Amino acid sequence: MAENTILEKLEGLIARFEEVSTLITDPSVIADQKRYVKLTREYKELEDLMKARKEYIAMLANIKEGREILSSEDDPDMKEMAREEIAKSEDRIPELEEEIKLMLIPADPEDDKNAVLEIRGGAGGDEAAIFAGDLLRMYLKYFETKGWQCEISSCTEGSSGGYKEVICNVTGYKVYGTLKYESGVHRVQRVPATETQGRVHTSASSVAVLPEADEFDVVIQEGLIKWDTFRSGGAGGQNVNKVESGVRLRYPWTNPNTGVSEEILIECTETRDQPKNKERALGRLRTYIYDREHQKYIDDIANRRKTLVSTGDRSAKIRTYNYPQGRITDHRINYTIYNLNAFMDGDIQDCIDHLIVAENAERMKESEL
Numbered sequence: 001m002a003e004n005t006i007l008e009k010l011e012g013l014i015a016r017f018e019e020v021s022t023l024i025t026d027p028s029v030i031a032d033q034k035r036y037v038k039l040t041r042e043y044k045e046l047e048d049l050m051k052a053r054k055e056y057i058a059m060l061a062n063i064k065e066g067r068e069i070l071s072s073e074d075d076p077d078m079k080e081m082a083r084e085e086i087a088k089s090e091d092r093i094p095e096l097e098e099e100i101k102l103m104l105i106p107a108d109p110e111d112d113k114n115a116v117l118e119i120r121g122g123a124g125g126d127e128a129a130i131f132a133g134d135l136l137r138m139y140l141k142y143f144e145t146k147g148w149q150c151e152i153s154s155c156t157e158g159s160s161g162g163y164k165e166v167i168c169n170v171t172g173y174k175v176y177g178t179l180k181y182e183s184g185v186h187r188v189q190r191v192p193a194t195e196t197q198g199r200v201h202t203s204a205s206s207v208a209v210l211p212e213a214d215e216f217d218v219v220i221q222e223g224l225i226k227w228d229t230f231r232s233g234g235a236g237g238q239n240v241n242k243v244e245s246g247v248r249l250r251y252p253w254t255n256p257n258t259g260v261s262e263e264i265l266i267e268c269t270e271t272r273d274q275p276k277n278k279e280r281a282l283g284r285l286r287t288y289i290y291d292r293e294h295q296k297y298i299d300d301i302a303n304r305r306k307t308l309v310s311t312g313d314r315s316a317k318i319r320t321y322n323y324p325q326g327r328i329t330d331h332r333i334n335y336t337i338y339n340l341n342a343f344m345d346g347d348i349q350d351c352i353d354h355l356i357v358a359e360n361a362e363r364m365k366e367s368e369l
Contacts, residue, residue: 006056006097006100007053007056007057009104010049010050010052010053010056010100013046013049013050014050016046017046017047017050020039020042020046021043023039024036024039024040024043041112045103045107048103049100049103049104052096052099052100052103053100055096056093056097056100059089059092059093059096060089062086062088062089063089063090063093065085066082066083066085066086066089067082069081069082070082070083070086101364102360102364105360105363105364110176110177110211111174111176111180112174112176112177113175113176113177113211113212114169114170114171114172114176114211114212115169115170115175115176115179115209115210115211115212116167116168116169116170116209116210116211116212116284116287117139117150117168117169117170117179117182117207117208117209118165118166118167118168118207118208118210119132119136119139119163119165119166119206119207120132120164120166120205120208121163121164121203121205122185122203122204122205122206123203123204125203126158126159126160126162126192127188127192127193127194127201127203128203128205129157129158129160129161129162129163129164130158130160130161130162130192130193131162131186131188131203131204131205131321132158132162132163132164132165132166132205133158133161133162133163134162134188134344135186135205135207136163136166136168137344138343138346138348139168139182139346140346142346142347142348143170143346144346145346145349146172146173147172147173148170148171148173148175149170149171149172150169150170150171151168151270152166152167153168153169153268153270153280153284154167154267154268154269161193169280169283171212176210176211176212178352179209180211181352181355181356181359182207182209182318183207183208183209183318184206184317184318184319185204185205185206185207185317185318186204186206186207186318186319186321187202187203187204187317187319187320187321188202188203188204188205188320188321188323189201189202189320189322189323189324190321190322190323190324204317210287210290210291211287211290211291212283212287213283213286213287213289213290218286218289218290218293220251220282220285220286220289224252225249225250225251225285226249226251227249227278228247228248228249228250229244229245229246229247229248230244230246230247230248231244231245231246244274245269245272245273245274246267246268246269246274246277247267247268247269247274247277247278247281248265248266248267248281249264249265249266249278249281249282249285250263250264250265251263251264251266251285253289255293256293257292257293264288264289266281266288267281268280268281268284317331318330318331318332321340321343321344322340323340325338326338326339326340326341327340328340328343328351330351330354330355332355333355335355337350337351
């Protein structure tokens with residue numbers, strides 16, 4: 001990118017930075033928490049761009065000054081210092097340009113949110129459920145490295161192990177922005193534990209990552225919710241089977257995008273505390289409605305993007321785990337590595353980093369950066 005184009009884009013943001021700087025000190029804005037949070041986030045992004053602009057201008061000035069010294073100065077030491085300063089600045093400018101390009105790409109406002117992770121066994125019966133359990137373990141190990149918290153809100157175990165379905169709430173820093181690349185069909189090729197003749201089978205499990213809905217994102221008429229309570233199942237404990245701590249809610253809802261009405265059914269048996277289970281069931285209800293009301297937005301984004309990295313298409317086969325070869329292949333970016341054991345132990349950051357780079361490259365092209 002020509003330097004004047006970068007400077008033009010940065011110059012165009014100065015007035016907005018000054019405006020936001022003033023707004024976040026306005027008492028009426030501070031009183032409106034939703035607006036204040038949004039503006040402070042924008043201020044931080046613009047502040048980083050202004051710092052980068054200042055450094056970029058300084059690098060250009062260093063090169064200009066160094067060249068003037070080379071053309072007018074006779075002192076060898078001064079000339080050598082000028083050459084070093086020019087070389088240092090010329091090395092820094094391409095790096096700085098890439099950093100600025102990334103900062104100029106509009107951020108997805110949902111990236112900072114926590115996420116709901118859903119894993120379901122697909123084609124392959126018992127083996128698919130076992131693989132769903134392996135995927136859950138892989139993600140739990142990864143969450144540990146990120147310092148994220150994960151709570152399983154509901155699950156249905158497979159008859160031979162693993163899970164037919166498991167739903168988790170994941171909290172931490174930029175959870176959705178990192179995990180959203182995992183949505184899609186994960187395919188496994190290996191000899192199942194249930195196979196008696198040593199044949200390699202292909203099975204699949206689907207992963208869906210949804211941004212956790214904030215309370216102000218979704219309007220729920222709580223008076224329409226029908227609540228039931230029941231005793232949790234599982235091994236008998238002090239009060240697992242004795243107290244009706246499990247909750248079930250039913251909520252009539254019409255999708256504004258399609259006009260289709262349905263009754264949403266959600267159960268939560270995660271804790272022994274009925275009020276906590278109610279709170280978590282409400283959270284899942286908000287996320288369910290949020291996801292469906294925003295599907296049109298997600299589809300529009302997907303149609304505009306040339307990349308398949310983060311389209312939101314949950315039916316797309318995104319990754320193959322080949323056990324005989326010890327191979328992992330991400331089909332969206334032709335990324336292949338041969339460290340399957342480490343990958344299944346949660347070492348997935350390198351793959352996610354490649355996906356982020358690929359998507360950012362496509363978004364730069366779309367933004368003409």
